[in-house]
Amino acid sequence: MWQFFHKLGSPKWFFGIANRLMPWLMWGGVVLLFAGLIWGLAFAPKDYLQGNSYRIIFIHVPSAFLAQSVYIMMAVAAVVTLVWRMKLADVFVKAAAPVGAVLTFLALFTGAVWGKPTWGTWWIWDARLTSMLILLFLYFGVIALGAAISDEKSSARAVAVLVLVGVVNIPIIKYSVEWWNTLHQPATFKLTEKPAMPMEMWVPLLLSVLGLYLIFGWFACLRMQTEILVRERRTRWVKALVQAEES
Amino acid sequence: MAFDSLTAFVVMEGHGPYVWTCYGVFFLLLGALVFWSLHQRRQVMAAQRRELSRTGRDQSSTSRPVATASFSRVNDSQD
Numbered sequence: 001m002w003q004f005f006h007k008l009g010s011p012k013w014f015f016g017i018a019n020r021l022m023p024w025l026m027w028g029g030v031v032l033l034f035a036g037l038i039w040g041l042a043f044a045p046k047d048y049l050q051g052n053s054y055r056i057i058f059i060h061v062p063s064a065f066l067a068q069s070v071y072i073m074m075a076v077a078a079v080v081t082l083v084w085r086m087k088l089a090d091v092f093v094k095a096a097a098p099v100g101a102v103l104t105f106l107a108l109f110t111g112a113v114w115g116k117p118t119w120g121t122w123w124i125w126d127a128r129l130t131s132m133l134i135l136l137f138l139y140f141g142v143i144a145l146g147a148a149i150s151d152e153k154s155s156a157r158a159v160a161v162l163v164l165v166g167v168v169n170i171p172i173i174k175y176s177v178e179w180w181n182t183l184h185q186p187a188t189f190k191l192t193e194k195p196a197m198p199m200e201m202w203v204p205l206l207l208s209v210l211g212l213y214l215i216f217g218w219f220a221c222l223r224m225q226t227e228i229l230v231r232e233r234r235t236r237w238v239k240a241l242v243q244a245e246e247s
Numbered sequence: 248m249a250f251d252s253l254t255a256f257v258v259m260e261g262h263g264p265y266v267w268t269c270y271g272v273f274f275l276l277l278g279a280l281v282f283w284s285l286h287q288r289r290q291v292m293a294a295q296r297r298e299l300s301r302t303g304r305d306q307s308s309t310s311r312p313v314a315t316a317s318f319s320r321v322n323d324s325q326d
Contacts, residue, residue, distance in 0.1 A: 052259035110269040
């Protein structure tokens, strides 16, 4: 167990694992995502209330779901950074933040475009939408703070604290549709109940969520590798790697 | 198939523009993120390679016995 933990902290070991994982993550993700999206776009039945505009759900929900779960993963990594000073955890936070920001933006954008034909407005300052906007700003804050501090250790610690402070926003996003009276419909997926949608709708949705998860995994591996290459550039194994790729 | 024809699929009973805008932006942004991440990776590799070849050259030049300051005895007469 402890040996595994130590290995996990080793950038060199991670680099090799990531190399092996990345093709599976990318192709698995692309296949699942496309299966889900094509199913959702062309074959799933029309929503009796919202008509065809509801087909946006197949990208809106995966983006929003990932946007939040990436933040939760970053928060876990932030705890690891603060408690065990594991470098790889900070590498993950820095690598994942831009991906999380893009996903949050996508959730907001697709939500706005979906809102126009459904609610009759692009934007409203209601609880769910506003808390998602705050999540986007939190991601921006994490990226900016990480870039502003050049010292690796203080940057890691400052970013970890910011991520952990921001994590309070996640339950607010989650329960906003229950605590406040909002335009947004309630959660699509619930762990404790059977989904309210018919099977032909939620199976493609589940596929695209899983696909986007895998694609996020690919992004995380690639971007962590890049970050490791920069940080470990003075080590022998990175030099050997650079030379090997040259020839 | 939930649609009768390709036209019906594209138009989506008037909701087409909304749906296709979303899907377009989704793939555009994710594609850009893929491109940017790969580009960053290549740039880092290229920078490392440049640095490595520069320091490598330094090392090879310093490893020549004549050019380096060493503690070996100077055999040639200095004057």
